[in-house]
Amino acid sequence: MRNGGDLVVETVTALGVSHVFGIPGQNALGLFDAIRRSDLRFISSRVENNSAFGADGYSRVTGEVGVLFLSTGPGALTALGALQEAYATGVPLLVIASQVPRSGLGLRRGMLHQLDDQKASAVNVTKSVATVREASEIPSLLADAYALAQSAPAGPVWVEIPQDVLLDPVENGYVPPVPTLSPVVTQRAPRAELVDAAAAQLNSADRPVILAGGGVRRSPGGPAALVALAEKIGAPVVSTVGGKGAIPFEHPLSAASWIEDRYTTELLEGADVLLAVGTAMGEVTSNYFTFAPRGQLIHIDAEARVLEANHRALALHADAATALSALAEKVDARDTSAGVAAAATLRKSVEDRLATQNVDVELTLMSDLRAAVPGGTHTFWDMTIAGYWAWSAWDPRGGAFHSAQGAGGLGFAFPAALAAAIATGERTFAVSGDGGAMYSIAELATARQHDAKVTWLIVDDGGYGILREYMTATFGAATATELARPDFAALAASFGIAAHTATLESVGEIIAGTFDTDGPAVVVLPALLRMFAPTHL
Known part of the structure; x- marks a missing residue:
């Protein structure tokens, strides 16, 4: 017999969803078990925050609502940083989080993963939050949330479903199968x-x-x-x-x-x-x-x-x-x-202003990368010096430029880019610093598992480079910015991923070469970059 998890999967399928991101968890097992009885393609990340970045990247390149399945408590909370980026940037996401059984909602019974008020945690990073109390609510509530996520201003919408609602049988006589749904998306006209x-x-x-x-x-x-x-x-x-x-x-x-x-x-x-x-x-x-x-x-x-x-x-x-x-x-x-x-x-x-500054290395790097990456490519940029240069200097050339400038958190580029590669079947390009790369390094496993055609450039300067530069300029010295890090190329190779170590002279040629290959590729560029001089001081 169908259960609440099946009803969720039926509903999102009826809405036209084909891909779902997330990580299984105990309270959500009824939801995840239902996936195997469907045609949904599930992309399992290694950290929930990266699952949310993946749903974000998927939405940005497809124009569809990104769908995220989360488990209760730690799993749900771990995704909030990435949801802030989607909320700030206006990316439509449907977040379906599990909850403890209804008998524990609002109480302090010591249930595993239990929070006093889980949905309250998501209020600042979503357009709306709701809790399902009965399985019969699922189709209409999810359809409304799906439409709200897309309606201007777009953004994430949070729906949580208790564990027992996901597991309890659903009789067809009370909740018939959901064949199709056509949510109404509104776009506000000016007066x-x-x-x-x-x-x-x-x-x-x-x-x-x-x-x-x-x-x-x-x-x-x-x-x-x-x-x-x-x-x-x-x-x-x-x-x-x-x-x-x-x-x-x-x-x-x-x-x-x-x-x-x-x-x-x-x-x-x-x-x-x-x-x-x-x-x-x-x-x-x-x-x-x-x-x-x-x-x-x-x-x-x-x-x-x-x-x-x-x-x-x-x-x-x-x-x-x-x-x-x-x-x-x-x-x-x-x-x-x-x-x-x-x-x-x-x-x-x-x-002319840039020509008077000592930024020839950075200008050449941006030019070489632009020449290496084919026009039409979706590019994803972390909060790193190369990314800050790209904010101004990068010409999208028919592709789309994506960065985490909405909320400004680290770790966006790689998980978003690999999800975009899965969505489009085309190679994408991600750029991170070594500090930001460590936020999403676990997704090398995801990229390998799904054979995503993503090229990841890691600019390794041995620390949080932009913060080092800010602190040195402001205080005369940098504190807590220097980082130990792995041999990124060797680490990528351990996952069976093609890995290269580049120089400033060879990086363009190496990046270009990855676009003639299949599967993920990592390029590590040891380099100490600097920003152009600020003009607002």
Whole structure:
């Protein structure tokens, strides 16, 4: 006879789910046992936080909801750091966590893995939390959660199910089999009077500029709507880190994404009308809160709390693509030459500034990596010096750029990239430092088990390099940043993974070579990199 676990699996299958991430646990065994009676493909990581990063990476490359199965207590809590990244970045996830039996909910009975209030732990990193009390609730509750995860602003949704609900039989007469489900996903449209007001401001502008954030990339049709509006009003477009790729770098109106350079800040400040879409204009985007707009600001975002959080604006609470398309219908077409010139001038100014700094090694490395990685490749970057360079310097070239800049935690790149490789069947590229690599090193086993076509570059500088640099600049010396670490190449080889040790001169050629192979590959680059000089101090 079916049980609650079968009903969960039926429901997610009816929603169109094909892949599930997680790690089995005692309270969740009824759920995991049901997987073997289904067509779901289960990807078992070695640490729950990495399972969540995997579901995140899967969602980013497929556009689908990433689904995560967690066990009670320690398993569920271990995933919270990665869920913060998904929540901050707007990645839709359906998190299904087990719970102790209903007889223990809210009590302190000493049950294994028991928490006083498990779902309360997830409140700060999810859009909503809920607990199933009866098996009959499962189909509707999961369908609603699945739709909510995708509805703007997208993000993780948490549903927990007690152990006895997962194990108890479910009679067909009370809960029939679930064949198909069609959740209703809502995308908020802008109010008409606000569109009219924004269009009037753009029509009167002499120096319009667009700031495109991650909300543009995540919005279905967002990049195309952005380019159409920019071309119509002749506005240069600056991309945030999350918005990188919303407009191709080769587009004449693209001012690229050197968001931490003062020249970019000055272009944004100098606009008489600045249209900021899908961005909170937070710490990094604002060049560490030095950005102070002098003209009129129009702010579009799907999350109401983001609007005017940092600057007064004409605020449109709306999905990015919907709002941009509505504006394009209302604005006047104009010549693009001034916008093209402004974008080109900005990019040349940044290039000239970098030429005065001692960063030839880093510029060459980024150039060599870009040449080695084929266009269209999904790339994943940890919080590491090479990743910080990529925030500004990396041209996605038809692929998608993914980083952990939302929450800023370590260990994102490799588990997200290997999940993306499993999802697409194409090779992905991940970059970590040696410090961040140790957060996800156990997933070498996962990559080998699933034969994921992922290339992992580990830049080994013997410590937390970016923190070393920050502390030295601030305090004159670094503390607690130096790390013992394994022989990464030998460790990867012990899993049967192709492993290489590179130099700055050979790393590009070695990386390029991995794209002609099957299965996972690890490339270790011993190198001490440095950041470009900050312009916000």
